[in-house]
Amino acid sequence: MSARSERPAPHGPVVVERNRYFTGKFMAARDFAADTEYLLNRHRLHNRLLHGWGIVCGLDVRPHPRPECARDWVVVTAGFAIDCRGRELVLTRDTAFRLPLPPGPDGEPPAEDCPPRPDPFLLCAEYHQEKIEPVPALYAEGTCDPHHTEFNRYREGVCLVVSDVTPGCWPGEGCGCDDEPDDHDCGCGHEPEGCDCGGSCFEPHCPCGDLVPLARIVPYEGGGYRIDLDGRRVLPPPPAMLTHVTGINWPHGGKLSLHDLRHHKHGELRICFDRPLREYDEDCGNARGVNPFTFVVQYSGPNEALEFVPYPEDCPPRLEDDGRTAVFTIDPDYLSGRGRRGLHDVVVYVSLRCDFIPDCRGIPVDGNHLRGLLPSGDGVQGGLFESWFEVRGGHSDRADREEEREES
Incomplete structure (x- = not known):
């Protein structure tokens, strides 16, 4: 056979009976089955109502x-x-x-x-x-x-x-x-x-x-x-299994010279994650994933309102091929250090809207930057990752401008 x-079998009522054992009890098949039925019923009830x-x-x-x-x-x-x-x-x-x-x-x-x-x-x-x-x-x-x-x-x-x-x-x-x-x-x-x-x-x-x-x-x-895969119903994983921000290439709350930002960072602000993120088709627009609406960089000088840091038209905020690194490339004109458009002597504010950035499993990144420590996270999906740093001018920046004049 x-x-x-x-x-x-279709869902039935909650099982409320289980065996009581005593010496000399006669056990039939229904008695042994009752224990399995009781445990399965309560376990599945727990799964459904609590998870x-x-x-x-x-x-x-x-x-x-x-x-x-x-x-x-x-x-x-x-x-x-x-x-x-x-x-x-x-x-x-x-x-x-x-x-x-x-x-x-x-x-x-x-x-x-x-x-x-x-x-x-x-x-x-x-x-x-x-x-x-x-x-x-x-x-x-x-x-x-x-x-x-x-x-x-x-x-x-x-x-x-x-x-x-x-x-x-x-x-x-x-x-x-x-x-x-x-x-x-x-x-x-x-x-x-x-x-x-x-x-x-x-x-x-x-x-x-x-x-x-x-x-x-x-x-x-x-x-x-x-x-x-956007409509998949995914149960929340344990906090330790959420995806987090694990690294940034600037000192949070610290200072960075314009020279370092230009030459050592190559004008890029990079955010690293401990798990690959999901990349969406361009046809779906900018509703989710790393894009100009979720990876936002602003700046302000003394007594000035916040303004957006622009990026090259052909290089918007993106996710690198490894799936674990988000990159914002600053417009080279803002790294020249000349005039009002330069990023000298300003504070740069970086925001990552993690509610809209799912990892490879479709679960939003746990992005809250608590106490300024990495990895990020408060044990809850999503959140706003925020960081800032100061950009200062100096002798090296003047040397850069002199080199640019000589080249021109």
Whole structure:
């Protein structure tokens, strides 16, 4: 007899009974099962009410690394999630999945046993349980078959499935590159399903059913697809697992000469992180990631208002290829030290809006610069990283100007 898959039973009431043991107690199968049922029920209730549901770690969706498979295959990395019923989804190894995309120009058929989807759809993880290891049953209640067997164990796993995109299941509909934004604000007259606070907390709210969405797949006309990870529901990691600012190339609250800023720093302000950040497509605009709206540099002189430090048009604030370093390049005209536009004898203020800067897992950087110490962080996602330093002129700056006059 082969292993048999079974869909988990629907959510039932909270289990309130457990065994009381005493000497001489007769134990039947239902008594042993009661203890397992009680512990699983309370553990899953704890997961759901105290932690919520979503992706805990891993379960990233990437194009298949083999070029011949990349057209309609993706790889879901190993990871861990909790579904809306508190059950734990453990994908123990990287798993390839063929997407149900329309045939490409070469006429290659879509995934087997699954109709093609020309519109965006969700790739999801679903809890799966099967009975395994059939063994002879010494006693079979209700039957006299001497060869009767029963399955000896349950095996838990994860199934990868596809589902339609719904606002409650995939918030925000991506970054807005190819869709109009939805207006679901849970306000008067526009309350989406699930916004009311009625019912018991023991009844799970499952906007995606029993599924945990991993990615939104956007098919392209003529073949290919885009993987959208922006709407993933990610559970907050422990404070120690958040991403932090670990280094800056200026002395926080200190002084820096214009000569050093020009020649030793090459006009760059650099911020380093302890984990790679997520880089977004240019088509998505500047809503998230390292860009001119999240990496802001200002300056002011004595009795002067704050002004923005400009950057070259062809070199806006960016994330370097290593994914761990954000760079702001100061416009060379402001490093010349000449006239009002120069950065001599001013205070430079640096701000990094970490609420909008997610790491490679999609979790905002813990950026609060507490007590001026690094690494940053207060144990909460997001925050504002702030720092400042003084730029002073000096003999070396005058020497630089003399060299520039001689060269000109």
